[in-house]
Amino acid sequence: MTKRVFVYEYLSGGGWSDYGDDAAADELLPLGLSMRDAMVADLVRAADCSVSAASCETGNTLPRGAAAVRPLANESAFDFVARQSALHDLVWLVAPETDGLLARFQRTVGNARWMGCSAEAIELTAGKKATLAHLAAHGVQTPLAFAGDASIARWVVKPDDGAGGVATHVHGRHADALDDAARRTEAGASLALEPWIEGEALSLSLLCTAQNAEMLSINRQRISIDPHGRLSFDGVSVDAVGPDDPRRAPLASLARQVARAIPGLRGFAGIDLVWHARRGPVVIEVNPRVTCAYVGLSAALGRNLAAELLADRLHGRVVPDRELARAVA
Known part of the structure; x- marks a missing residue:
């Protein structure tokens, strides 16, 4: 039908x-x-x-x-x-x-x-501070683990419920970050102030079902910071980390760990993270919806992700390969 x-x-x-x-x-x-x-x-x-x-x-x-x-x-x-x-x-x-x-x-x-995703998962992940606290309580490494770390040289101030890189500023001094947050809070903004994690900016695309959280791809995020500290999101390179990269296994494990911590994740979801040179993956935020990394992902994987999402939504199952072949024909 x-x-x-x-x-x-x-x-x-x-x-x-x-x-x-x-x-x-x-x-x-x-x-x-x-x-x-x-x-x-x-x-x-x-x-x-x-x-x-x-x-x-x-x-x-x-x-x-x-x-x-x-x-x-x-x-x-x-x-x-x-x-x-x-x-x-x-x-x-x-x-x-x-x-x-x-x-x-x-x-x-x-x-x-x-x-x-469920309303509860959406409401939790809408707040960056609440998300990080929740994940940290479930053993996921977040910027909170870097509080007091002497190696931190920069701090970021951003809307607590913002999208993309809108109104996000990176500061070279903690005092400047505190001043920025204070000014914007006084103007009525709800903000998150976090250590800026140095490393490679990545995102994970997930297909979440009741039984599993499959890591579909590891994407490379293109982020720039202008001389005034304003951050811009310049796009994403989809499925940019190859199958032989040694980070794939720990990142797939991280995806499952995040999904266990937020059981209302369902369908397509994303995790933004930074791969820190010494400490590995640091989760920055969770996106409980389709993200920019969906664009071109079905073609990159040779799968029709929408057909799979539909099958799970309607039948609570992942489409077998033989049925998927018919669905994408």
Whole structure:
């Protein structure tokens, strides 16, 4: 039986005007469009699946085979998603965790139609400080383990529930980081101040089921810091660490450890980390949703990840290879 799936990416789906931070929206919108189109392209190749997607651009720029849907005049993002949810069997949604957006969308859609992590997992991982404390309590190495480490030369101040590198500043003196955090807190921001971990910036892409957390890929993050300390996220090299890299086994173990610590992770999720030269992987944050690393990942792996996510969501199982071959044909 054909399943109707609605794909919604917050900024490209109409949330751009409601985001409240034009500069952040401008920075995040191209990333959102690329994620949406990758999700849609995989879904339209999956068996027994019809796809609708929110598209507020001029004209229909969606991959061929998907129907574009748009909010009504003056319809809020949440009312739009609720209306489309009632017309579809499943909803696959991407939104920032900022201000509780992603968790609110999850509760708007409800568990029966939601493709993704639980509301509890989303709410926990939305807060960077809470996530690190939770993971540290479960034996995962985080920047908290570097508090008081004499080797720390820089500190980072960032929104506690931010997305990407928006409003993230790296400071060469702890006193400057404290001053930055104090100024922004006084202005009403909720911030995280952490030791800056030196090393290679990586991310893990995970496919989480009730039985397992499979590490799909190790990705290399491209991050730059300007002379004023402003951090920028410049993209990701997907599946950039080869099969013979000795870090693969410990990182796969780390992925399972994080998933055990946050059992509500389901579907596609990401872990941002830094590989420290002496101490190995240090988890920076967990993303309970599709990330930029989804773009191009199905092609890189020779798998249709959307078909696998659908199969797990509908049947609670991973697609066997022979069925997967039919699903991606």
